Amino acid sequence: MKNFSVSRYFPPLQYLGPANLITTMVIISGFLSTILFVKGHTKIGLTLIILAIALDRLDGAIARKLNDHTHLGEQLDSLADALTFCFLPAFAAYSLGFSHWSSLIVLTLYVAAGLWRLAFFNIAGMSEIENKEYFIGIPTTICASWFVIISPFLTNPGGFQAPFFYLFFTASGITMISSIKYNKNGIWTKMLYVLLPLSLILLWV
Numbered sequence: 568m569k570n571f572s573v574s575r576y577f578p579p580l581q582y583l584g585p586a587n588l589i590t591t592m593v594i595i596s597g598f599l600s601t602i603l604f605v606k607g608h609t610k611i612g613l614t615l616i617i618l619a620i621a622l623d624r625l626d627g628a629i630a631r632k633l634n635d636h637t638h639l640g641e642q643l644d645s646l647a648d649a650l651t652f653c654f655l656p657a658f659a660a661y662s663l664g665f666s667h668w669s670s671l672i673v674l675t676l677y678v679a680a681g682l683w684r685l686a687f688f689n690i691a692g693m694s695e696i697e698n699k700e701y702f703i704g705i706p707t708t709i710c711a712s713w714f715v716i717i718s719p720f721l722t723n724p725g726g727f728q729a730p731f732f733y734l735f736f737t738a739s740g741i742t743m744i745s746s747i748k749y750n751k752n753g754i755w756t757k758m759l760y761v762l763l764p765l766s767l768i769l770l771w772v
Contacts, residue, residue, distance in 0.1 A: 582639040586630035590643045593622045597651030604662040610770055612659060616715050617767050619651045620759075623708055645685050652707035653681030656714040657736070663718065665732045673736045680740035681707045687744070694748065701748040709749070710739040712759050716766045 574581035600615035626644070630636050657674040665674070684704050693700045717735065720728075750756070 579639065582637045584635045584637070584640075585633060586626045586635040587637065587640045587643055589622050589626040589629060590640065590647050593619045593626070593647040593651055594643075596622065597647070597655050600651075600655060601658060604659050607662075609663065613715050613718060613770060614767060616651070616655060616659070616711060617763055619647075620708060620712055620715070620763065623647065623651075641689070645689060648685055648707050649682055652711040653678050653685070656711050659714070659718070660732055660736065665729060667729070670729070670732070673733055673740075677736040677740040680743045681710070684743040693751065696748070699753075700751040702751060703749075704745050704747060705739070705742040705749050707743065709756070709759070710743060712763060713739075716762050719766065719770055 596615045596619035600612045600619070603609075603612035603615065623644075630640065657678050661670070661674060684707060687704070688702070688706075691703060693702055695701070714735065717731070
């Protein structure tokens with residue numbers, strides 16, 4: 568077709584690039600993980616959360632490497648984080664048995680805190696101290712990472728360890744909207760490069 572332009576008929580696709588495509592895969596991973604938890608496929612559901620975390624890290628690296636930053640990408644990234652790292656951990660915990668009425672209060676506050684943290688990041692960004700980048704408040708991705716790491720230990724055959732989930736989601740909600748400065752590439756982030764693959768191995772052993 569002469570003078571055919573994809574963006575003319577599908578305007579959002581003018582922003583389709585490697586980084587935004589990877590971010591879309593984060594959202595898809597989160598969606599599929601939700602379905603798997605509904606179906607009771609816990610291991611695969613947790614595995615897809617780990618995949619989403621890895622892809623979330625990759626999309627930023629790709630955007631910087633290829634200078635592929637777009638305003639739409641910023642919005643898409645926030646939506647991906649909201650679904651996969653705010654809603655999904657709460658839903659997964661509920662499906663794993665953390666479903667008492669008091670649990671729902673804690674999970675609701677966790678989701679709300681995560682959304683506020685993401686919205687605040689969109690207007691405040693990161694702070695820089697001595698040439699190091701710091702998030703204000705613990706990132707949603709970090710909280711989701713620790714959820715994946717601890718979940719297999721809290722839902723073992725010996726019984727569901729609800730008190731630890733109360734502690735985890737309460738602490739996560741508070742720290743996400745706190746003034747804590749979290750080093751983007753600090754030791755706690757680097758630890759996850761080891762702990763997440765290890766948790767994946769332990770999950771399937």
